[in-house]
Amino acid sequence: MIPRSIAVALCLSLSGVLGACASVEQHLAIVAQVEERAPVTILVSIDGFHPDYLERGVTPVLSGLAAGGVEAPMRPSFPTKTFPNHWTIVTGKRPDHNGIVANSMEDVTRLNERFTMASDDPYWWNEAEPIWVTAEKAGIRTATMFWPGSNVAWGGTRLQQWPYTLDGGTRPSDWAQFNQQVSGTQRVNMVLDVLRRPAAIRPRFVTLYFDIVDTAGHIYGPDAPETARAATEVDGHIRDLIDGLKTMGQPANLVILSDHGMAASASDRVVILDKVADPADYRVVESGPYATLAAQPGREKALEAALLKPHPHMQCWRKEAMPARFHYGTHRRIPPYFCLGETGWEIQPTTPTYAITGGSHGWDDQALEMRALFIAHGPAFAAGNKPKRDFANVDVYPLLARLIGIAPVPGDGDPAALAPILTH
DSSP states (O other): OOOHHHHHHHHHHTHHHHOOOSOHHHHHHHHHHHOOOOOEEEEEEETTOOGGGGGGSOOHHHHHHHHHSEEOOBBOOSSOOHHHHHHHHHHSSOHHHHSOOSSSEEOTTOTTOEEOTTOOOHHHHTTSOOHHHHHHHTTOOEEEESOTTTTSOBTOEEOSSTTOOEEOOBOOSEEEOOOTTSOHHHHHHHHHHHHTSOGGGOOSEEEEEEOHHHHHHHHHOTTSHHHHHHHHHHHHHHHHHHHHHHHTTOOEEEEEEOSOOOEEOOTTSEEEGGGTSOGGGEEEEEOBSEEEEEEOTTOHHHHHHHHSSOBTTEEEEEGGGSOGGGOOSOSTTSOSEEEEEOTTOEEESSOOSSOOOSEEOOSOTTSGGGOBOEEEESTTBOTTOOOSSSOBGGGHHHHHHHHHTOOOOOOSOOTTTSGGGBOO
């Protein structure tokens, strides 16, 4: 924002051409129009938004951006869970390489601790550098609105005893601690607020995150009217973002995506683990669309005899024997045994005492139900162009680095995959 004193002086100097300014505020509006702003890169995640939602006639803004820009279904990384995929998108490394291998996990070096989606100890996150840290190191200011991991002092260390002192680490210049009670309108306004700043402290890379579509999909299922209404609500927030950018004359390259899709769950599509193997032989680490297990000491052979054979609607592997196409199974945080349900089938430790309804995700990343949204719109993108090939979310990182103007950290993504969608 130009200082008021300068605005008044400029108002007077222009009075012979424009006529006397009615007010300083009017002149400030004139100056805002004169200022030329470089495009900002805004990465938007709509958690759990399947590409098919665009075809339901409930998202006119997103559908318009898709029609006027680039739209293609995107393959998530395995497992198709929220935190592994969000971290993959901003690090360019698959979960097996970035360390966030699940929403809930253990580590052999932290036997008394478990990672949850509230964990912000840098230890869990330090294996892959997120793009905002790379940008900050390059002198490019960044701001994040609720991106998983953006509240972490990346590269730092935390004392494991009280008072849990944090030493070192890098965060975005501006970030907010996730709070589901912060409305979508507030989230958009916080992004617009940081972009109203003077150029010297205005971010060039911003993230924005919405969770209500995923929440509705889990509770009601992907085909429910409640999920469609959640998609419509987010569509309205995207409209507010675009309107706000236009008002301030801020061009933007928008990359709007999701972390995964959603498939319907049901009580008649459940595999019961304690009917497959003796519960005395194993400990369940995770369950749901997939299950991870550790054998009880000395019970490995008994567990393998039960698990590692054909099962209806489920397949199990030793983690090191998982199919290569998953790019998953080498990290120490992945438990020794991995069982994957057929898409739509859940794996539960014992017979549920409640009805299984709604939807879920975590299944095979090649399942159509797990496909993710990808829309790119802005001056950097050639409308109607398509990616070079069927692409995965790991390929988004090189695209973001190019948009921001930084050298990407080497990773798993292919820079050529999304290069054709750019204007140059």
